[in-house]
Amino acid sequence: MNLSDHPFFVWPFVAGMAFLCIYLPAVYLKWLRKTSARDRKKISAAIFSVKTIRAIREIFSECLLHRRIFRFNPTLGYMHMSLAFGWFLLIVVGKTETMLYTRDGFNPPYLPVFFKYFYPDHIPANFKGLFFLTLMDLLLLFVLSGLTLAIFKRFKSKFLGMKKSTRHILPDRIALTFLWLIFPLRWLAESLTSGVYNAGGFFTLSSGRALASLLPAEQLLLPAWWAYSIALGGFFVALPFSRYMHIFTEAALILLKHWGVKTTQRANGYTDFEIHSCSRCGICANVCQLSADAGINHSQAVYFLRDLRYNRLQPETAENCLFCGRCSAACPVDIQVDDIRLQQRTNRANRCAPAIRRPAAQLPGTPETGGVLYFAGCMTHLTPSVKEAIRTILNRADVKFSILDEAGGICCGRPAMQAGFRQQAESIIQQTTEMILRSEASLLLVSCPICYKVFNEEYQLPIPVKHHSVFFKELAAAKPELFKNSRKRITYHDSCELGRGSGIYEEPRELLRRVAHLVPTAHEREDALCCGGSLANLAISPAQRDLITDTAYEQLIAPAPDYVVTSCPMCKKTFSKGKRDIPVVDIAEALQMALTPEEKPVRVKVGKKAEVLA
């Protein structure tokens, strides 16, 4: 049979590829036009700059090598890399091999894909040819090894470091089926051809000879090539409607990110890029405490993004999230899913809460100019011992300060903002800003990480904002004589808002090492657990919260500390609920305990007894 007489089988592949080449640029253009004019200006300014080169480097390391997944789990990383990078190399090396063989740089795109079909009896005449033949076989083996892992993962995900695999929907299943068929069919077609023509690389030739001895290879040859081509074409057509849309969109997202485009308050074209960049790898669901502890399995980043993409998002799915940031920190695509969730919440809730005007009488008087202005916030008011500790330390260190919300009644606005009540939050922010400006203080001291984050990100204050853990670290460095080391064993809990939310990990630790013996826990820094108290979750039940809290508390007391230290009054309050053998204290309280005894001023003591007797 002269194979070249039957080239019609290439059509499914060619049609699928043509579809992709038209469809993808069309949607990407549509999304780009939905971004703001400012974003587009940024893009055109950065497109021919070093930023593009940096982006390409990241595309190579993340879209092909999948380095971040390697960090999560090496086997899972290998699986993703062998499929992505292996396939990429098959294309590049295949194209080179074809070009060398035909001495024609412009051969049709299907030629490298079906090279063995068109040149079945190709026996390399020199070392270069043999090299390519062997390399192509090695690459095919490489991809097939990843595929084997992928199939294995579907049934036994624990093997690849995953507690659960993502639950997939129909478009994903269709695309997945085509994808899984592509490489086994390629192997089959190439092997059969090698078997029939007795020519090929070490792998395909040996498997081909074996197949030819068992099967009517000559009759099966053409159907196998047809099947391979259909699998390819089918995958290309299914790709934009399935999770595999991420393959190309992730690369586009990396470019946009490097060009300076960011997630905005309202959903726009950039959000579309983000949503479609999710590969549904499920890593986010594996680090989410909602599923691990509270049995909530529908609202994780992967499912939220999926539902949003297919227009079937229930408000509850957007609401059922702690905004703990564990998923964004672990996401290999670096999707800022909290921001996207907030966009959805705001869409729905913003008009349901009006702006607030506080009665002017409630605003406190002007504190001393140039001093520290301390904002305690709602949660510190609920934990008065924290406020007292801060007051004591500041007095002891002779820091001039006044308290902005001594009487309570002022909220920073962040909880409302997280619920999607944007206009209400903005009205609060504006009024509190006016108060702070009126105080003429030189620094705003904040003891709640929830407040700290919003003061930093949403308030445009002309003075620095400091969390008390950072402020006290500097204070202790400047006045070390004030504190002594108690040598007590302690563990430290990174709150979500201070740690992942604001990137403050080291300052509290440095401070604590000065006053106690800090021991590590199983989940530290970026990987710290949420206490479960987060105000951001509007749908979780109190009982589910308690389950999350208990797990987080248990891992904090696992190293048997004398006490646990946190730097968030909300975490302290949450952990202190119920029977706790090992107390949880705020970093300010830990510091207060470490204060050296005050030198008594020498003065004649008049005891109470003496007074009474007099």
Place this chain on the structure above:
Amino acid sequence: MKPANDKWGFRAEGSEQINLDKADSSLYRRLLNREPGFAACLFCGSCRATCTSGNEGMNFRLAHLLLQRGETARLKSLTDPCLLCGKCTLVCPRNVNIRAVVYNLKIMLHEPF
């Protein structure tokens, strides 16, 4: 014009008695469906006492009472000032998810049935 009986130094206003069997508690039931723990409230008032927006008229305890009585007219002004700070939820002795109830109530008052 002052009511005539003001001259006695007190006023006898109309009774606020309602027939609970006839009260429209549909909004209350929808909230209960969303937050079943709401039913455990014993009207202790701790939420009101700790409330950040108490000065602006936020009153969850009263809102709860009016919800049960089907008197929805005042609910908006009683819950608008809530900033969702969460203090009330942390002090409630009955573990009522107050913050979530108020959030859902705010939304339900805007979204038609």
